[in-house]
Amino acid sequence: MLLHVNPDNPQGRLIGRIVETLKQGGLIAYPTDTTYGIGCNIFNSRGIKNIYKIKQRDARKPFSFICADLSDAANYAHVSNFAFNSLTTRQKTVGIRIPDDEIAMAIVRELGHPLVTTSANLTGETPLHDPQEIDVIMGKHLDIVIDGGIRYGDPSTVISLIGDRIEVLREGCGDISWIDQL
Numbered sequence: 001m002l003l004h005v006n007p008d009n010p011q012g013r014l015i016g017r018i019v020e021t022l023k024q025g026g027l028i029a030y031p032t033d034t035t036y037g038i039g040c041n042i043f044n045s046r047g048i049k050n051i052y053k054i055k056q057r058d059a060r061k062p063f064s065f066i067c068a069d070l071s072d073a074a075n076y077a078h079v080s081n082f083a084f085n086s087l088t089t090r091q092k093t094v095g096i097r098i099p100d101d102e103i104a105m106a107i108v109r110e111l112g113h114p115l116v117t118t119s120a121n122l123t124g125e126t127p128l129h130d131p132q133e134i135d136v137i138m139g140k141h142l143d144i145v146i147d148g149g150i151r152y153g154d155p156s157t158v159i160s161l162i163g164d165r166i167e168v169l170r171e172g173c174g175d176i177s178w179i180d181q182l
Helices: 012-023 045-055 102-111 131-141 177-181
Strands: 002-004 028-031 036-041 064-066 115-119 144-147 158-160 167-170
Touching: 002 012, 002 131, 012 028, 012 036, 012 102, 012 144, 028 102, 028 131, 036 045, 036 131, 045 115, 045 131, 102 115, 131 144
Parallel strands: 002 144, 028 144
Antiparallel strands: 028 036, 036 115, 064 115, 158 167
16 A cells, blocks of 8 residues: 655654554555665564565575664664674674654654664665555555655665774765764
8 A cells, every 4th residue: 555644744643554554563665864665563573574575585684673763772782882783683783774764763753663674675676766666566565655755865874883893884875974083
């Protein structure tokens, strides 16, 4: 189902409907500050398995998760100076995102805990930016495709915080000037 949500001022009733779907084990496609993602409730193991299946992704490769803020991330991952440890895979790292996007943040705040997330595409293919296209290609596997407009952002910046050092793995969307101040 394609559901239009105002990208600047997400409608509370629609966010509530999306969150209820997530609480019931549903999968969604939603906009972020860079592109669209596919997500589910972090406590929904069946949903996580379904995302692996939909994306045709190696089950040894962990997903990231969307948090409301860094203090929220500390509730779900071990945070020690610069180290983040995984919740759902044997790998000892996990990606944590806090996108600068009103819709994504409204969903996570209302849900009360993180979303498991990955880009809206098949593994190895270009991420999808248009919710209409996502609905056509992947919609039959998703409970809701949120239409928050087309998103043609750069990929997000990826920073490794393993051990006590910072390493920029991919520079993209996101301010990293704070690194020089450490």
